[in-house]
Amino acid sequence: MDSALIPEGAKRCSLPKFSIGMAIVGAVLLWGVWAMFLCWFKGLNQTNMNDYYGFALWIWADLAVIAVGGGAFFTGMLRYIFNIKELKNIINFAVIIGFICYSSALLILAIDIGQPLRGWFIFWHANIHSMLTEVAFCLSCYFAVLTIEFIPNILENRQANKVPFFHHLAHNMHGIMVIFAATGAFLSFFHQGSLGGVAGVMYGRPFAVREGLLIWPWTFFLFTWSAAAYGPSFTLLVTKMTEVITGKKLVKDNVVHLLAKISGWMIVTYIIAKIIDTIYWAYVTAPSLGFKLSHFYTDNSFYGYWILITEIVICGIVPGAILVIKSTRENPTLRLVAIILGTIGVCLNRWVMVLQIMAVPVMPFDTWALYIPSWQEVATTVLPVAYGIMLIALAYRYLPVFPQEKELNSVKPITESE
Amino acid sequence: MTQDNHNNAYKFGMVIDLDKCTGCGSCMVSCMSENNVPFKEDESNKRDSITWMRVYKLTNGKSFPDTEIAYLPRPCQHCGGEGDHGHSPCVSVCPATATDYGYDTGIVSQIYTRCFGCRYCMGACPYHARYFNWWDPKWPEGMEKYLSPDVSPRMRGIVEKCSFCYHRYQAARDKAYYHGDKDHIKEEDYQTACTTACPSNAITFGDLNNPAHKVHQIVKPDPHPDPRNHHVVGKSRNPKVFRLLERLGTNPKVYYLSEREWVRKQGDHYLEGEWDKIKNHHGTTSHG
Amino acid sequence: MFPFSFEWVWDIGHMIFFGGLWYAVGILSAGMIYVILKAAWDTMSESINNSGESH
Amino acid sequence: MQSATRKKQATKVIVSSVTSKNQKHETLNFNGELYMKVDRRSFLGLGLGAVAGVAVSPVGLKLTDDSSIWTQNWPWTPVPVDGRVNYEKSVCSLCPGSCGISVRKIDNRPVKIEGLSDYPVNDGGACLHGIAGLQYLYDPARVKTPLKKNGDKFEKISWNDAIALIAEKLKGIRTEGTPEKLACITDKDQGSVSGLFRRLLETFGSSEFYTMPSLESYLELTASTFHGKGNTIAFDLENANFVLSFGAGIIEGWGSPVACFKANASRKERHAKLYQIEPRLSNTAANADKWIPVNPGTEADLALGLCAVILKNNLFDGSATINFMGGFNKFNAMLKRDYSLSKTAKITGIKASEIEKTAKMFAKAKKPVAVFGKGRGDGAQSLKELAAVHMLNCLVGNINKKGGVFVKPVSQYLNFPSQSMDRVADAGFGKNKTGSTVNQLFEKIDKSAQPLIEALFVYNANPGYNLHDSKRVKKTLDKIPFKVSFSSLLDETAMLCDIILPNHTFMERIEDVPSGAGFAKTVVGLSKPIIKPLLNTKHPGDSVILIAKALGGNVAKSFEWANYDQCLESVTSNIWSPLSKRGFVVISKGVPAYRPLVNVSFLAQNPATINAKGDYALTLIPIDNMRLINTGTASSPFAVKTVSDTVIKGKDIVVEINPLTAIGLKDKGFATLTTPLGKARVKININEGMMPGVIGMVRGLGHTFDNKYVSNIGVNINDLIGQVIEPGSGLDAAFGIKAKLVAA
Incomplete structure (x- = not known):
C-alpha cells in the first residue's frame, strides 16, 4: 500500500506487520507521553527527585543520549571535513541517530525544568558564565545543524525527490554540507565539553570539581573526547541492531571496520586521559579539599569502587583494546562485545557525573542521598527510546538511509543517484 | 564582570554561637513566617521540606554516656565565591541570571520570576541551602491572610532560598535615606528575622566590613587570602570561629563560633593528622 | 542575549561568547537561505527550460 | 510524458501556493486523479507556508512572552495585599511563659509575631510557637460558632440558645440541691478568667475547681509543703x-x-x-x-x-x-x-x-x-x-x-468584689472536694457507681488528651452527663462535650496574663485584641458572665459587670492604669526580703518512691521536645514542620533507644511498643544519647481531631502510660511505665 514511498529496489516488510510493530512501540511511547504531560501539568512532584537530588534519572538519560549521539558530529566531521569517503555509507544513519538523540535531549530538558514556559529565559537572560547556558546555545544550534543534515536524506524519499524543488534543495544542501558540518563540529565540541563542564565547575562538590585549562575544567575535554570515542561505537551498535532486526546486511565490513578502528583509538586515548584525570583527582584535587577517595565510594549501599572499575577497566580499557587490535576488531562477536561495553561505559560515566555527584555527602555531618526514581521518571526516560525506534523504523522504511543496502542485498548492483 | 568585593560596600554576614544555640527552632519558624514559606501535610521528608533556615544536629560520634550533641543552624551562606570575587557556586552556574551576587551588600539574591527551575544551582550548592518548589504552595483556606506583602510567595517549579531578609535591608536603606544618610545603615536597623527571634541570642548579624559592628568584632575577618589556599578570603582570626567547608573556597559569610573542638572540626573535612596542624592557624598576622 | 537587554555588558566574556553564538547562527541561516534560494532558482530555471522544451 | 506533466504542474502549485491564491484555483481544472495528488501537495505547501509565515511574524514571540508572564502570575498563587505597616504590642498566652509580643500588621491584618524588646520576661526573644501564633488564629479547624452535640454529631446553635441550655441544666442541678456536682477544669488558677470560673463555681455552690497538672501547681504545692500555704517558688x-x-x-x-x-x-x-x-x-x-x-x-x-x-x-x-x-x-x-x-x-x-x-x-x-x-x-x-x-x-x-530560690506569696493582684452567697451556695461550697488533684477527680468518678459530677466545664484544658491513660479519662468523661467546653478548637475533650462555646484566640482578646512557672519576677501583661474576632466566638470571660446572668439569683448578683472588658478593668483597678498604658506591670522583682520557715516533716518520714508499673524489661519515658507543644492543642503547622525526622517520619512516631537495648531492632525500622496499657506501632531511632534500658517517646503527638497538618501523627504517649497516684499528695507520679519493644 505504501510501496510508492519505499525506496526504489528496497525490500520492506508488509505494511500490516510494520504497523503492528509500530503500534507496540507506540504504546510505550504513549506511556512516556502520559508521564510527560503529568510532569508538565502537575509539576515535578511527579518525580522522586528532591532538594538533595536535583538532577536525577532523566538528566542522566539526557547526558547519555548526547554522549552516544556524539557519533553524528564525529562521523560528520570525519566524513565532510577530513573527507574520509567510506564513511558516506554510514553518515546518513549516524545523522539520524544524532538527530534522535539530540531531539530527545531537548525534550527531556523541556520536561526537566520546573517552568517549561520560561525555558527560553536561558537564551534571553543568558548568564555567559554558566556552563548550562553554553550547553543550551550549542545544543539548540547543533540540533539545527543535525536537522539540516537530516533534511537532504528526507528529501531523497522517492516521492519527495520527485518534487524538483526538493530535489534541488537536497542537492544544494549536499553541496555545501561541509560548511554545516564544520559549524556542527565546532558547536558540538563546545556543548559536549560544556556538559562536562557542568559537573567540573561545581567547586562546591569535591566529587565533581576538576582543575583545568583557562575557564574549562578537564571534564570539559574528557566529555568531548568520550563522546567522539564512544559515539561511533553506538552508531555501530545501532547499525548492528538494525541489521539484526531487518535481517539484512546494510553497511559493508570495510566501513564498519574503519569506524570501529577510529572509535577504538579514540577510546584508548580517552581512557588514558581519564585514568590520568582520575589519579590526579584522587591524589591531588580531592585531598586538597580534605577528602579521601574512600569518602566517595564507601558508607552507602550502592556506590562502591565497583563503579569506578567498571567504568574505566571493563567498559574502557577492554573495548578500547578490542577495537584497536585488528584481529579482535574484525571478529564480529568480539567487536559486538566491545561496542556494547563501550556504550555502557560512556553511559556509566555520565551516570557517575550526574547521579553520584548528587549522592555523595559534602557537609561532614550530612549523609548519602540515594533515591529511587518514580514511574513517571522511568516512563519519560523510556520515551526517547521508543521515539528513537519509531523514527529509525520510519527512516529505514521510507528513506534511502543505507547507500550500500541495494548492493549488499540484490543480485545486480544499482548505481548511486548522488 | 569581576568587581571589588572588599571596599566601599556592605558585606553583610552572620556569626552563630553554637554553644548558645539550643536547637529550639525559633529561627526556623521566624524565617518561615517572615518570608511566606509554605507548609504541606507531610514535612518529615527533610529533603523536600522548604526551610531556608535549617538546623542540623551534630553528634560527636561517641557512645553512651560520652555522647554530645550540638545544633548548627544553616541559612544560605551567601558565598562570596573563590577569592571572594562574587562568583558564588550557585550564581556562577545559573543559566538565566536568576540568582545574582550583590556587590554592594554581599547578598546572593534569587529572582523567583526569572528562575525557570533547572536546579543547577542546587546541585552546585554544597550546603543544600537551596530549595525547590516541587509543589504549588497552598495555604489552608483563610491562612493566606497572614502572608506578608514584603516577600512574594513563590510559584511551583522554581528555586528559593534565604535572602538574609533582603526586604529588611531595603527598609533599612529607605530609612537611612529618609534620615539623610543613605550610605550608612545602622546596625540595629537591619537585622534578619532569625537573628531577632533567637531567644538565646546565638545569632549576630551585621556588616563584616564595618569594624564597629559586632559581627566584625567577633569574626575579625582576615582581609588577605589564606596563604595556604588563595581561594579562601575573609578567614576568621578568632581561633574559635570557623566556616562550613571553608577549604572549598566558597567563602561563606556565615561564620560559626564554638568553644568545643569537636564541633569546630565538623565544619570541614580533614585528612588524618591535618586537623592538628590546621586547627591553630587563623589567618594572616597582618591587619587590614 | 541582545546588546539592548539590561544584563548585557560589553566585556570580553560577552563578546567572545555571543560572538561565537551569532557567528554560528549566522553561518547556519546564511547557508540555509543560500541553498533554499539556489534550489528555488534551479527549479525555476529548470521549469522554464522544461516549459520551453514541451512547447 | 504523462508523469512529466504531473511533476511540472505539481511544482508550480507548490511554489505558487505560498505566493498567490489565484494560481491555486487553476489546480481545480485538473482531472480527478491529478487533482487529488496536486491538492495534497498544495496542502503540504500551504501548511509549510503558514508555519513559516507564523514563525516570522511576531505572534510566536508574543505568545511565548505572554505564557511566561502568566507563569509569573499564576492566579492560584496568592498575592499578599499591601498596606500601611504598624506594630502592636501584646502578650502571648499560648503557654505559662507569658512573653511580650510585637505584632506586625499590614493595615488591620496581622502578618508576623515577634518578641517584644524590653518586655521584662523575654526582652525581644520569642519561641517558635509564639512566632507561629497566627497559624492558630487562622486555623481552618477552629470552632466557628457555638456547637451542640446531637448523637455523634455537632450542630450549630446560637449563643443565646447555648447559654440558655447551659443555664437550664445548671439550674436543674441546683434545684436538686447538689450544686457541688458542677466541676470545672482549667489550665491554671491565675488570672481573671480563671477567677471568673472559680467565682461562678463558688457562688453556684461548688468547690470542685481543678487545674491541670502544671509546673505552677507543683511550685505552689512544694512551697506550701515546706513554707506554708499561699506561697510559691521561683528560681533565679x-x-x-x-x-x-x-x-x-x-x-x-x-x-x-x-x-x-x-x-x-x-x-x-x-x-x-x-x-x-x-x-x-x-x-x-x-x-x-x-x-x-x-x-x-x-x-x-x-x-x-x-x-x-x-x-x-x-x-x-x-x-x-x-x-x-x-x-x-x-x-x-x-x-x-x-x-x-x-x-x-x-x-x-x-x-x-x-x-x-x-x-x-x-x-x-x-x-x-x-x-x-x-x-x-x-x-x-x-x-x-x-x-x-x-x-x-x-x-x-x-x-x-x-x-537562689525565691519563696514568695502567690501574687494577688486581682480584686474581685465580695461575692453573694445564698444558702445553697454555702452548703455546696462547704462540702469536701472530690479529689485533691484532677487526676484523683477522674479516678474517683471512674470508680464510683454514683455520678459524682453532673456537669463539667472545661476551659483551656484537654484532660482527654493530656492525662495519663487518656482512653480511660475519655471513658470517665463519658460518665459525666453534661459537659461544656470553652475552646477555640475541637480538641479531644471538646469532642466529648455536649456544648462547645468557642473562645476568641489570644490574638482576638483582652486579658490579664500573669507570669509564673518559676520565673523570678512577677509580671502581669495585658493581652490585647490585635484583630477583630474572625468568627462567631466570644471571650471566655464573657461566656462565663452570660452564664452567670442566665442563672440569676445570687450568682447573677456576683457578676454585675456589663461585660468582661468592664470586669477586667474593675478587678485590676490597682494596676489598670499602668497595665493599660504600658502593656505590663512588674508586681515584684528582686530578692524577697523575708526568711521563710522550712518544714521538713514531709521528707523526714521518707515517703515511698513511686515505681514504674508493669513487669516488662524496659522503661518508657516521655520526652519533651521544644518544637512540639504538649498542652491541649496540637502544635502549629510551622512547628510540626521543624520537627526532626528522628521524631516524626510520615505519620509515624519515632522512639529513641540505646544501641545496647536495640537487640533485634533496626534503626529506622518498625517495632511494636507494648506497655500494660496497650500497644503502638513505632519507628526506631537508635540513639547513643539514650540510657540503655530506656525508651523515649515524645509528648505532644497523636492528636485525633481533624487537622491534616498537625493531627493524626504518631501516638499519644498518655495512651500508653497509666497513672500512679502518690499517696498523700494525690499527684499522678507515673514518670514512665515498663514496656517492651519487638520488631514489627
Whole structure:
C-alpha cells in the first residue's frame, strides 16, 4: 500500500506487520507521553527527585543520549571535513541517530525544568558564565545543524525527490554540507565539553570539581573526547541492531571496520586521559579539599569502587583494546562485545557525573542521598527510546538511509543517484 | 564582570554561637513566617521540606554516656565565591541570571520570576541551602491572610532560598535615606528575622566590613587570602570561629563560633593528622 | 542575549561568547537561505527550460 | 510524458501556493486523479507556508512572552495585599511563659509575631510557637460558632440558645440541691478568667475547681509543703552560678521558656555551670557542662543521697537550718539510714564518687540552685521528688538569696468584689472536694457507681488528651452527663462535650496574663485584641458572665459587670492604669526580703518512691521536645514542620533507644511498643544519647481531631502510660511505665 514511498529496489516488510510493530512501540511511547504531560501539568512532584537530588534519572538519560549521539558530529566531521569517503555509507544513519538523540535531549530538558514556559529565559537572560547556558546555545544550534543534515536524506524519499524543488534543495544542501558540518563540529565540541563542564565547575562538590585549562575544567575535554570515542561505537551498535532486526546486511565490513578502528583509538586515548584525570583527582584535587577517595565510594549501599572499575577497566580499557587490535576488531562477536561495553561505559560515566555527584555527602555531618526514581521518571526516560525506534523504523522504511543496502542485498548492483 | 568585593560596600554576614544555640527552632519558624514559606501535610521528608533556615544536629560520634550533641543552624551562606570575587557556586552556574551576587551588600539574591527551575544551582550548592518548589504552595483556606506583602510567595517549579531578609535591608536603606544618610545603615536597623527571634541570642548579624559592628568584632575577618589556599578570603582570626567547608573556597559569610573542638572540626573535612596542624592557624598576622 | 537587554555588558566574556553564538547562527541561516534560494532558482530555471522544451 | 506533466504542474502549485491564491484555483481544472495528488501537495505547501509565515511574524514571540508572564502570575498563587505597616504590642498566652509580643500588621491584618524588646520576661526573644501564633488564629479547624452535640454529631446553635441550655441544666442541678456536682477544669488558677470560673463555681455552690497538672501547681504545692500555704517558688536562674537540674528541660520549654533560654545563654558570659541529671541526652543535657544519666524515677533518691553527703560533710548552711522545723534530726537520721552513698549509687546507677563530687560542688558553689520539674515541668511528678530537690536548696541556704530560690506569696493582684452567697451556695461550697488533684477527680468518678459530677466545664484544658491513660479519662468523661467546653478548637475533650462555646484566640482578646512557672519576677501583661474576632466566638470571660446572668439569683448578683472588658478593668483597678498604658506591670522583682520557715516533716518520714508499673524489661519515658507543644492543642503547622525526622517520619512516631537495648531492632525500622496499657506501632531511632534500658517517646503527638497538618501523627504517649497516684499528695507520679519493644 505504501510501496510508492519505499525506496526504489528496497525490500520492506508488509505494511500490516510494520504497523503492528509500530503500534507496540507506540504504546510505550504513549506511556512516556502520559508521564510527560503529568510532569508538565502537575509539576515535578511527579518525580522522586528532591532538594538533595536535583538532577536525577532523566538528566542522566539526557547526558547519555548526547554522549552516544556524539557519533553524528564525529562521523560528520570525519566524513565532510577530513573527507574520509567510506564513511558516506554510514553518515546518513549516524545523522539520524544524532538527530534522535539530540531531539530527545531537548525534550527531556523541556520536561526537566520546573517552568517549561520560561525555558527560553536561558537564551534571553543568558548568564555567559554558566556552563548550562553554553550547553543550551550549542545544543539548540547543533540540533539545527543535525536537522539540516537530516533534511537532504528526507528529501531523497522517492516521492519527495520527485518534487524538483526538493530535489534541488537536497542537492544544494549536499553541496555545501561541509560548511554545516564544520559549524556542527565546532558547536558540538563546545556543548559536549560544556556538559562536562557542568559537573567540573561545581567547586562546591569535591566529587565533581576538576582543575583545568583557562575557564574549562578537564571534564570539559574528557566529555568531548568520550563522546567522539564512544559515539561511533553506538552508531555501530545501532547499525548492528538494525541489521539484526531487518535481517539484512546494510553497511559493508570495510566501513564498519574503519569506524570501529577510529572509535577504538579514540577510546584508548580517552581512557588514558581519564585514568590520568582520575589519579590526579584522587591524589591531588580531592585531598586538597580534605577528602579521601574512600569518602566517595564507601558508607552507602550502592556506590562502591565497583563503579569506578567498571567504568574505566571493563567498559574502557577492554573495548578500547578490542577495537584497536585488528584481529579482535574484525571478529564480529568480539567487536559486538566491545561496542556494547563501550556504550555502557560512556553511559556509566555520565551516570557517575550526574547521579553520584548528587549522592555523595559534602557537609561532614550530612549523609548519602540515594533515591529511587518514580514511574513517571522511568516512563519519560523510556520515551526517547521508543521515539528513537519509531523514527529509525520510519527512516529505514521510507528513506534511502543505507547507500550500500541495494548492493549488499540484490543480485545486480544499482548505481548511486548522488 | 569581576568587581571589588572588599571596599566601599556592605558585606553583610552572620556569626552563630553554637554553644548558645539550643536547637529550639525559633529561627526556623521566624524565617518561615517572615518570608511566606509554605507548609504541606507531610514535612518529615527533610529533603523536600522548604526551610531556608535549617538546623542540623551534630553528634560527636561517641557512645553512651560520652555522647554530645550540638545544633548548627544553616541559612544560605551567601558565598562570596573563590577569592571572594562574587562568583558564588550557585550564581556562577545559573543559566538565566536568576540568582545574582550583590556587590554592594554581599547578598546572593534569587529572582523567583526569572528562575525557570533547572536546579543547577542546587546541585552546585554544597550546603543544600537551596530549595525547590516541587509543589504549588497552598495555604489552608483563610491562612493566606497572614502572608506578608514584603516577600512574594513563590510559584511551583522554581528555586528559593534565604535572602538574609533582603526586604529588611531595603527598609533599612529607605530609612537611612529618609534620615539623610543613605550610605550608612545602622546596625540595629537591619537585622534578619532569625537573628531577632533567637531567644538565646546565638545569632549576630551585621556588616563584616564595618569594624564597629559586632559581627566584625567577633569574626575579625582576615582581609588577605589564606596563604595556604588563595581561594579562601575573609578567614576568621578568632581561633574559635570557623566556616562550613571553608577549604572549598566558597567563602561563606556565615561564620560559626564554638568553644568545643569537636564541633569546630565538623565544619570541614580533614585528612588524618591535618586537623592538628590546621586547627591553630587563623589567618594572616597582618591587619587590614 | 541582545546588546539592548539590561544584563548585557560589553566585556570580553560577552563578546567572545555571543560572538561565537551569532557567528554560528549566522553561518547556519546564511547557508540555509543560500541553498533554499539556489534550489528555488534551479527549479525555476529548470521549469522554464522544461516549459520551453514541451512547447 | 504523462508523469512529466504531473511533476511540472505539481511544482508550480507548490511554489505558487505560498505566493498567490489565484494560481491555486487553476489546480481545480485538473482531472480527478491529478487533482487529488496536486491538492495534497498544495496542502503540504500551504501548511509549510503558514508555519513559516507564523514563525516570522511576531505572534510566536508574543505568545511565548505572554505564557511566561502568566507563569509569573499564576492566579492560584496568592498575592499578599499591601498596606500601611504598624506594630502592636501584646502578650502571648499560648503557654505559662507569658512573653511580650510585637505584632506586625499590614493595615488591620496581622502578618508576623515577634518578641517584644524590653518586655521584662523575654526582652525581644520569642519561641517558635509564639512566632507561629497566627497559624492558630487562622486555623481552618477552629470552632466557628457555638456547637451542640446531637448523637455523634455537632450542630450549630446560637449563643443565646447555648447559654440558655447551659443555664437550664445548671439550674436543674441546683434545684436538686447538689450544686457541688458542677466541676470545672482549667489550665491554671491565675488570672481573671480563671477567677471568673472559680467565682461562678463558688457562688453556684461548688468547690470542685481543678487545674491541670502544671509546673505552677507543683511550685505552689512544694512551697506550701515546706513554707506554708499561699506561697510559691521561683528560681533565679539568670543569677545562679551553679544550676543542678533534675531533668528540668531548661531549654526544652520548662518554666517561662524564653526567659530560661536567655538565662541559659548568658551562662557562657557569667561562667555559670549547669549540671543536668536525666536518663536522656536532652538538648538541656547536651548544652550543660555535665550530663549525669540517672535511672529513670530515681531522681528523688539521688537528691536525698546528695543531701546525705552534704549533711555528712557538714557542708550545709548552718544559719539556714535555724529556720528548719518538723524534725530535722529525724530527717538526718533517715538519710543516714536509707541514703548512704553506696545505696544511693546502687539505686540511681550513678557512681558513688560522682555523687559525692556533685554534692560537694553544689554545696560549695557561690550561688547554687537545684531545679525540679522533669522535662517541661508539667508532666507527672511525685511530691517526694519535688521536695527532695527543694531540700537541697534549703540545705545550702539559697532561699531568698540572689541566684537562689525565691519563696514568695502567690501574687494577688486581682480584686474581685465580695461575692453573694445564698444558702445553697454555702452548703455546696462547704462540702469536701472530690479529689485533691484532677487526676484523683477522674479516678474517683471512674470508680464510683454514683455520678459524682453532673456537669463539667472545661476551659483551656484537654484532660482527654493530656492525662495519663487518656482512653480511660475519655471513658470517665463519658460518665459525666453534661459537659461544656470553652475552646477555640475541637480538641479531644471538646469532642466529648455536649456544648462547645468557642473562645476568641489570644490574638482576638483582652486579658490579664500573669507570669509564673518559676520565673523570678512577677509580671502581669495585658493581652490585647490585635484583630477583630474572625468568627462567631466570644471571650471566655464573657461566656462565663452570660452564664452567670442566665442563672440569676445570687450568682447573677456576683457578676454585675456589663461585660468582661468592664470586669477586667474593675478587678485590676490597682494596676489598670499602668497595665493599660504600658502593656505590663512588674508586681515584684528582686530578692524577697523575708526568711521563710522550712518544714521538713514531709521528707523526714521518707515517703515511698513511686515505681514504674508493669513487669516488662524496659522503661518508657516521655520526652519533651521544644518544637512540639504538649498542652491541649496540637502544635502549629510551622512547628510540626521543624520537627526532626528522628521524631516524626510520615505519620509515624519515632522512639529513641540505646544501641545496647536495640537487640533485634533496626534503626529506622518498625517495632511494636507494648506497655500494660496497650500497644503502638513505632519507628526506631537508635540513639547513643539514650540510657540503655530506656525508651523515649515524645509528648505532644497523636492528636485525633481533624487537622491534616498537625493531627493524626504518631501516638499519644498518655495512651500508653497509666497513672500512679502518690499517696498523700494525690499527684499522678507515673514518670514512665515498663514496656517492651519487638520488631514489627
